[in-house]
Amino acid sequence: xxxxxxxxxxxxxxxxxxxxxxxxxxxxxxxxxxxxxxxxxxxxxxxxxxxxxxxxxxxxxxxxxxxxxxxxxxxxxxxxxxxxxxxxxxxxxxxxxxxxxxxxxxxxxxxxxxxxxxxxxxxxxxxxxxxxxxxxxxxxxxxxxxxxxxxxxxxxxxxxxxxxxxxxxxxxxxxxxxxxxxxxxxxxxxxxxxxxxxxxxxxxxxxxxxxxxxxxxxxxxxxxxxxxxxxxxxxxxxxxxxxxxxxxxxxxxxxxxxxxxxxxxxxxxxxxxxxxxxxxxxxxxxxxxxxxxxxxxxxxxxxxxx
Amino acid sequence: xxxxxxxxxxxxxxxxxxxxxxxxxxxxxxxxxxxxxxxxxxxxxxxxxxxxxxxxxxxxxxxxxxxxxxxxxxxxxxxxxxxxxxxxxxxxxxxxxxxxxxxxxxxxxxxxxxxxxxxxxxxxxxxxxxxxxxxxxxxxxxxxxxxxxxxxxxxxxxxxxxxxxxxxxxxxxxxxxxxxxxxxxxxxxxxxxxxxxxxxxxxxxxxxxxxxxxxxxxxxxxxxxxxxxxxxxxxxxxxxxxxxxxxxxxxxxxxxxxxxxxxxxxxxxxxxxxxxxxxxxxxxxxxxxxxxxxxxxxxx
Numbered sequence: 346x347x348x349x350x351x352x353x354x355x356x357x358x359x360x361x362x363x364x365x366x367x368x369x370x371x372x373x374x375x376x377x378x379x380x381x382x383x384x385x386x387x388x389x390x391x392x393x394x395x396x397x398x399x400x401x402x403x404x405x406x407x408x409x410x411x412x413x414x415x416x417x418x419x420x421x422x423x424x425x426x427x428x429x430x431x432x433x434x435x436x437x438x439x440x441x442x443x444x445x446x447x448x449x450x451x452x453x454x455x456x457x458x459x460x461x462x463x464x465x466x467x468x469x470x471x472x473x474x475x476x477x478x479x480x481x482x483x484x485x486x487x488x489x490x491x492x493x494x495x496x497x498x499x500x501x502x503x504x505x506x507x508x509x510x511x512x513x514x515x516x517x518x519x520x521x522x523x524x525x526x527x528x529x530x531x532x533x534x535x536x537x538x539x540x541x542x543x544x545x546x547x548x549x550x551x552x553x554x555x556x557x558x559x560x561x562x563x564x565x566x567x568x569x570x571x572x573x574x575x576x577x578x579x580x581x582x583x584x585x586x587x588x589x590x591x592x593x594x595x596x597x598x599x600x601x602x603x604x605x606x607x608x609x610x611x612x613x614x615x616x617x618x619x620x621x622x623x624x625x626x627x628x629x630x631x632x633x634x635x636x637x638x639x640x641x642x643x644x645x646x647x648x649x650x651x
Numbered sequence: 652x653x654x655x656x657x658x659x660x661x662x663x664x665x666x667x668x669x670x671x672x673x674x675x676x677x678x679x680x681x682x683x684x685x686x687x688x689x690x691x692x693x694x695x696x697x698x699x700x701x702x703x704x705x706x707x708x709x710x711x712x713x714x715x716x717x718x719x720x721x722x723x724x725x726x727x728x729x730x731x732x733x734x735x736x737x738x739x740x741x742x743x744x745x746x747x748x749x750x751x752x753x754x755x756x757x758x759x760x761x762x763x764x765x766x767x768x769x770x771x772x773x774x775x776x777x778x779x780x781x782x783x784x785x786x787x788x789x790x791x792x793x794x795x796x797x798x799x800x801x802x803x804x805x806x807x808x809x810x811x812x813x814x815x816x817x818x819x820x821x822x823x824x825x826x827x828x829x830x831x832x833x834x835x836x837x838x839x840x841x842x843x844x845x846x847x848x849x850x851x852x853x854x855x856x857x858x859x860x861x862x863x864x865x866x867x868x869x870x871x872x873x874x875x876x877x878x879x880x881x882x883x884x885x886x887x888x889x890x891x892x893x894x895x896x897x898x899x900x901x902x903x904x905x906x907x908x909x910x911x912x913x914x915x916x917x918x919x920x921x922x923x924x925x926x927x928x929x930x931x932x933x934x935x936x937x938x939x940x941x942x943x944x945x946x947x948x949x950x951x
Contacts, residue, residue: 360792371801375808485932487884489891489904490925493911501915590799594891598911608800609892612807620804627797635795 349643353636364628365415365621369408372617398424398618420622425614431622434607439626442592442603444514449527449588456527457534458577464535465542466565476535483532488591492525492598509600522599526591530584537576545573571645578645582638586631680869683945690941693934700931704750713741715748716899724917733923737913745901746924752902753883753928756817760882763821765875768828773867775829776836787833790826798823799888806894813896820885824878831874835867869946876939880932887928903928 386394395401399410414421420431464476486494499521500508506520545551546569554564592605600606604623611619684690708715713731719739727734733742775786802819809815839845839862848858887904889895896902903924910921 357795360795363792364796367796368801368804371804371808375804481933481936482929485880485929485936487887489888489911490907490929493907493914493921494925497914497918586797590797593799593803594888597892609803612803615808624797624800624804627800628795631797632795 346640346643350636350640353639357632357636360632361625361629365412365625366408368621368624369411372621373404373407375615375617398422415625420625421618423616423619425611425616425619431619434619435604435622435626438602438604438607441511441514441601442589442596442605445519445522445526445595445601445603446588446592448519448523449530450585452523453527453530453534453584453588454577454581457531458538458574460531461535461538462542462565462570462573464539465546468543473539477539480532480535483528484536486528488525488529489594489598491528492521492595495521495525496598509598511601522595522601525598526588526595529591530588533580533584534577537580538573541576542569542573545569575642575646578638578641581641582635585634585638589627589630677865680942680945684941687941687944689937693937693941696930697934697938700750700927700934701754704747704754708744708747708751711741711744711747713744715744715901716740724913724920726917727919734917734919736909736917736920740899742906742920742923745906746903746927749901749903749906749924750927750931752813752896752900753886753904754931756813756820756886756902757879757883759817760821760824760886761875761878763817764824764828764878764882765871766825767821768825769832769867769871771825772829772832772834773836776833776840779837779840783833783837790829793826799885802889803892803894806889816886816889816895820882820889823885824882828871828874828878831870832867835870836863839863839866873939873943873946876935876942880935880939883928883932883935 392401399407402410411421418432420435423429423431423434426434460476460480464473467473496508499505507518508521510518512518546565551564551569554568555561559568589605592603593609594605595601596603596606597609604627608620608623610616611623713719717740719735719741722731722735722739724737725731725735725739731741731743733746736742736745771786771790775783802823805819806816845858845862848862853861883903886895886902887907890902890904891908893908895904898905906924907921907928910917910924914921
């Protein structure tokens, strides 16, 4: 197992390098600069600014400097928020996104699997049809449609939850963002679970277990659930990616001070170093999570050998 | 006892009865698809939406950018079927025009993705060996790059150009397609009927044309249908952030974004575009599911 994990870590290095390189050169060759404003600055001042951020050096030197800094965990100063480094900004924003994202992920996984299993056990009854058509609605309803609908119903009309804001992550403020983020994945997990559960329940080893006279709930929980989880586990990677990407929209709608909102603002402000920093961190999270999923998959699926 | 003639007649009739009209792969699939009610209803609704989106704005009373200062935020009425927006523009026409853009982006984005993905996947699967491994490694690397974030960067820095958006979102989506096509070609290459064709002396080109392409095409068709809605979603995602099409042009995502800001006073401004988009996505998903059931050789 240790060897397998080590191999994954080594494989991640070139990916990270490519990511850093691509985002670096994309930023350098982008037209416009974070310092260009309506008021043209005297050339001396521009020179000083460029010197401060190291922009006066040749591109390759800038690249190697940046790379060494990133490897040491320093993402450099923000171009727009002058008194902050990228590290400080990200450290402030990441916990917010992590909190909502992890709640949404756990919510989606738990309810998706539960609903999918129920639908599979009651296959082709009205319960199954209800659950699955609702799930289809969840899939086609993107977060940026669902979130306004949730706000309209639960904040404007019923007044149960606030329509936005964060307030240090108190529960009330988290309900709607988490729901808005998770519904699509509840639906997807439910569909996947239903399909693979039906397939598993039809396989010979379940028939054997039944013939032995085991109780049905015991069979489902002890025998069927684990093999039926295979496609669910492999969808966890894309779901994680989707939830992080979705945070951009959800955080904009609910006005949450998370990493998605920070990213959009940074992109609009042309804050190169902040945009690069966030892209690299998110890429790192993707790689980390995919590795975790692979390890989980190796644990669940006896066919995978490492 | 039967005479020889009767015997022959019986034989003839027997073979007559056996002669069932041969059905091709595609005919078979079409019959199966036609039997799927959800998919057929979706197809009809989708065609209606497509025709409406193309034709109706041409004959509409208002243009999509006609502003009427005396009719701001008007509720749906006979004059304005879907009401008006904050600038007094007719939402019925705007929803349809927005649908044009959304569907166009969806189809073109999916097309770009399908072409790149199929070529890449098929090449990788056919050549196999070291080339295949290298190509798949590259795919894995691309998988862990946060593309949506790069697209946001691209669009903010290089201008909000609809062509750029096509290319950008098409370039994200081909990864899955490439994987699927590669897997399919790889498994086809080892199949007995391909070997049999080889043994019979069928030329390589004919094997590709007669056996590989039709078999891969089914999967490609299914996933292209499922790609279109996800492309529409991506475009709306960008438009929702204000990075997609620019005023006065519009798309469903842009309409949703404007509607979300005014939904407290004018719920119809978000309700109609949202309904159109959700129905369209529903249709694409059901058609995709129907096609999969009809074309997936596993279910035979």
